[in-house]
Amino acid sequence: MQSSYEVIILGLGGIGSGAAYWLGRQYGRDVLGLEQYEIGHVRGGSQDHSRIIRLSYHTPAYVALAKQAYQAWATLEVDAGESLIVKTGGLDFFPxxxxxxxxxxxxxxxxxxxxxxxxxxxxxxxxxxxxxxxxxxxxxxxxxxxxAPAARCNAVHVRMARAYGVTLRENEVVTAVHDSGHEITVITNRGRYHCRYLLITGGAWSNEALAHFGLHLPLxxxxxxxxxxxxxxxxxxxxxxxxxxxxxxxxxxxxxxxxxxxxxxxxxxxxxxxxxxxxxxxxxxxxxxxxxxxxxxxxxxxxxxxxxxxxxxxxxxTPDRDFVIDTLPDHPHVAVAIGAGHAFKFASLIGKLLGELVVDGVASADLSSYKIDRPILRQTNPLKQFLV
Ligand SMILES: Cc1cc2nc3c(=O)[nH]c(=O)nc-3n(C[C@H](O)[C@H](O)[C@H](O)COP(=O)(O)OP(=O)(O)OC[C@H]3O[C@@H](n4cnc5c(N)ncnc54)[C@H](O)[C@@H]3O)c2cc1C
Structure with a gap:
């Protein structure tokens, strides 16, 4: 069994399955995705029939990102030969x-x-x-x-990632990670793998994964x-x-x-x-x-x-409801994404950007608002503002 990969993805929910698809297009068999439960399980944040997708957002940065999100889904739709996004129009009500x-x-x-x-x-x-x-x-x-038909979008990401040769292993939990500086070792309940780059897309389990790098976010x-x-x-x-x-x-x-x-x-x-x-x-x-x-x-x-x-x-x-899309301090070959309860519409795009960020060192979108070391994320008990 192959044990060395260019990229390993920890967690195959909405964002992780998106990353598997986009990295698969480039690296094919050199990508491994690990999911602790069965793929498509309902214990995380990305299941059910539907999520809202919209350009209407509260900052220009999110509006710009949302424009790119539509493009990412459109590319997937063409590639997969399957239509996904259902346009209905959207109303934001302000009493x-x-x-x-x-x-x-x-x-x-x-x-x-x-x-x-x-x-x-x-x-x-x-x-x-x-x-x-x-x-x-x-x-x-x-x-x-x-x-955005969430469960279908995930299933299409998974199908297409596999079509590009990506290995996706389910019921395999990442229990430890070591970064030597030139190689990352990922240990699971079933085996040990090596990779050059690691993506953490662990949803509600993110802090457990970040703890392998001595990090903890106020999530x-x-x-x-x-x-x-x-x-x-x-x-x-x-x-x-x-x-x-x-x-x-x-x-x-x-x-x-x-x-x-x-x-x-x-x-x-x-x-x-x-x-x-x-x-x-x-x-x-x-x-x-x-x-x-x-x-x-x-x-x-x-x-x-x-x-x-x-x-x-x-x-x-996150306390400010903004995403985290960044590489880890002192671990430039490890990137993390946290969706802050509104990321499904961006799932394909964030998967794409995470791969670019960690492999190329630069992403094709402005991610400066989503840094892991922004001041509020360094506070132990920050003020929480979830309404945006
Ligand atoms: C009720 C609800 C409504 C929402 N509505 C919208 C909406 O309308 N529009 C919108 O854009 N967004 C919406 N969101 C938010 C959006 O769905 C989430 O932000 C996004 O789906 C999160 O994806 P994720 O990949 O980060 O997390 P998840 O899908 O939870 O994936 C994380 C995965 O990592 C796996 N994992 C974790 N740790 C390990 C480990 N150690 N080893 C192996 N695997 C591991 C988990 O098992 C899980 O499968 C909604 C969310 C909810 C809950």
């Missing part, structure tokens, strides 16, 4: 005195040349009568927003949940009729058209308790479910029906 400033979004999109519409409640109700809005609500509409892992409601008239809420949406207030809710299940999906952003990857449960929290049900009934009375199911999932949050 009066919203906790999240709308100007962050409008200014960032304007700075990046992204077109958007600023709509009154009446204009939204006219175009999408499914939404029941009071007159104090205003909205940004951006036409490129839509659905917060939360147990999130999404709920599907049995929509009485699903055609009215089909992706061709109904956009993805985000309620930009505290609490912040977001939702999807009917996609993957027989009803709309709604969730609260950062609505769950702090957990660890070990202490988390798979039991939906009833208070969270009730909050989401009440909100859905108010905003989308025609889409609301008995809950079909709720699914739990983990966010791995």
């Amino acid at each position: 009066a005195n919203a906790a999240i400033p709308s100007s962050d979004y409008t200014q960032s999109m304007a700075a990046c040349g992204v077109p958007f519409e600023w709509l009154t409640a009446a204009e939204v109700r006219y175009r999408w009568p499914q939404f029941h809005l009071t007159d104090d609500v205003q909205a940004i509409y951006q036409a490129e927003s839509g659905i 917060t892992v939360t147990q999130e949940q999404v709920t599907y409601f049995a929509t009485p008239d699903p055609a009215t809420f089909a992706p061709e009729q109904f956009p993805v949406w985000i309620w930009m207030d505290d609490p912040c809710y977001y939702g999807f058209p009917v996609y993957g299940e027989a009803g709309i999906k709604v969730a609260q952003d950062v609505g769950g308790a702090e957990v660890t990857a070990v202490t988390r449960s798979f039991t939906p929290n009833p208070d969270n479910a009730q909050r989401v049900a009440d909100f859905t009934q108010r905003l989308l009375p025609g889409g609301y029906g008995p809950p079909i199911l709720s699914k739990t999932c983990l966010y791995t949050l």
Whole structure:
């Protein structure tokens, strides 16, 4: 069995499977991906039918990155011969005195040349009568927003990585890593491998992986949940009729058209308790479910029906909610990505950039906002600002 590789990827969730695909295109059989559970498992942050993809973001850096994210998915789609991203358009709602400033979004999109519409409640109700809005609500509409079908995207990354010759090993947990400076040794429950470059894409397990390098980041892992409601008239809420949406207030809710299940999906952003990857449960929290049900009934009375199911999932949050995409201090051949609870739309791109960063030493995107040694990540107990 081959034991030496150019690159090893620790963790094959959304970002790791993206890295496996992009590195596979370049290095083929010289890439190994290691996943501690079965590929496609539901214990991490990247499963379920859908994630929102959007250009509408709160900083120009994210808007610019999102533009590149669409390009990365488009390349994958062509390469795989499979269409993935479903364009629905997207609405960001801002009630009066919203906790999240709308100007962050409008200014960032304007700075990046992204077109958007600023709509009154009446204009939204006219175009999408499914939404029941009071007159104090205003909205940004951006036409490129839509659905990244998460589980399918991961499966396509995996299929294509394997087609390029990448070895992906499941049920194999990385238990130790040593970096000698010229070679990295990766030890698992099943074997020992050597590589020149290592990518850490460990999601909620990131700090365990970083501990092999004496590093610890002030990450917060939360147990999130999404709920599907049995929509009485699903055609009215089909992706061709109904956009993805985000309620930009505290609490912040977001939702999807009917996609993957027989009803709309709604969730609260950062609505769950702090957990660890070990202490988390798979039991939906009833208070969270009730909050989401009440909100859905108010905003989308025609889409609301008995809950079909709720699914739990983990966010791995940095205190400023910004990503980490960087090489490790003193270990230039090791790179890490942390998705901060909003990275699925970027999963393919981040996988690509991580590979570029660690192998070429420079990535084809501005990653200066996502440094691992930024001041807030060096604090033991930093102020947490998850609402963006
Ligand atoms: C409910 C919910 C809704 C979301 N909505 C959106 C959205 O609408 N839009 C959006 O863009 N993003 C969204 N996100 C965020 C996005 O899904 C995540 O940021 C992203 O999927 C995280 O991917 P990841 O690869 O970092 O982590 P994961 O997918 O969790 O992958 C990490 C993998 O590493 C493996 N691993 C860890 N340690 C080891 C080890 N030692 N050895 C081997 N394997 C290991 C794990 O088993 C796991 O498979 C949402 C997340 C959740 C939970």
